[in-house]
Amino acid sequence: MSQHTALVVGGTSGIGLATARRLRDLGATVHIAGRGKERLDAVAVTNPELIGHQADGGDLVQITQVLEAIGRIDWLVVSLSGSEGPGPIAGLDLTMLRRAFDAKFWGHVTTVQAALPHLAPSGSITLLSAITARTGMPGTAGIAAVNGAVEALVKPLAVELAPIRVNGVSPGIVDTPWWSGLPDEARQAYFDQAAQVLPTRRIATADDVAEVVVMVATNANMTGTVIEADGGARLVSMA
Template sequence: MGTSLVVGGSSGIGLATAVRLLAHGDSVHIAGRSPQRLGAATAAHLDLKPHVLDAGDPAAVAAVLEEVGPIDRLVVTLSGSKGAGRLADLDLGELRSAFEEKLWPTLTVVKAALPHLGSRGSVTLVGAVTARIGMPGTAGIGALNAAVEALVAPLAAELAPLRVNAVSPGYVDTPWWSGLPATDREAFFAEVAQGLPTGRIASADDVAEAVVLLATNANLTGTVIESTGGAHLTA
């Protein structure tokens, strides 16, 4: 039991993580930019404590942390959907925006949370398999996720005994894919699933299980768990 804060916790992997932490017995706070998504999340899970937050705003982050108080587990799962595409066609301004939406807010939240985290607490980040595989069209978004995952080892050493870990998901059925029409998304997922060793697209809860393991297991630090369905084997 303890207090958890999930930044990016209003939907997808973040919300699934928050629900699992509730089941673990934690008092769970979720933070996100959308009041509508936060409202839907707390309507479905009444024990969640919502906070509207732009994680890129240091003053807003500080205010939420003061409101939450001491934290045992911090989970940061922020979206970074921009920056995909072949280098010759890549809009570098859009890629820079992707870093502003994911990497810098991640650093902002972790740094601001340090005074609020117990020495035996944990920080768990979420990257993506694009950081770890050589797939055409992913140089930009891969660099973004690699930057997030590269924080794990040095921070685990620097902040010990506070534990720092990350999960590197593969293909997951979350709102990240909402830009695709439903029929196109279903067809794409079906095609991808055929090439995965597991033969299926992960759910948000599949990845959340790994996040909660890292957040709660006292013997895990400096670790990045690949939750990819074997995508890193076949890419």
């Protein structure tokens, strides 16, 4: 039985929740943090073994209170995201883009900073970016900048915080609630079209990516690395 403790910030749905479940399957004590009470309540019903905390990862006071309640952490996973950011640069709403940076980039930085006093020396930090940071898809300059900023944290922090390990995972198109803003038919049509282009010929599940997140979080020999778990999206044109 593992004696490890994990915290997944943004762990109430999608990749974050799938990661929390996988870490629990390894025997870890797993805490999840999320902003929405409804999602936390839903997880408490479906996965009562996960310990929920209502907190915004971008709020230093809230996330610090969660960390102080938990104590020592071995594995920190930051899976914060937001639906804002995409759009052609000519008409991109810059106020919206700032909100996107607040939600994801500043949320990652705030959570990491708050967690440092609580991380075990042999522990790890795993950040979630996205493949937009590594491709040339039209209409993604804003969100690519957000994800690129998250990825830019990995290498310097891996050296600065050593022996704590710092890694990132870069997902591609994943069937998660991130796409819930699209009508069902439109979302499925896009998935079908994308699957024909992707080298894997399929759309990833949250659990596909969570498997990679858990690997980098728990492997004692990995640090300063961003793993692409994108189905080959970076290799083809997704425009």
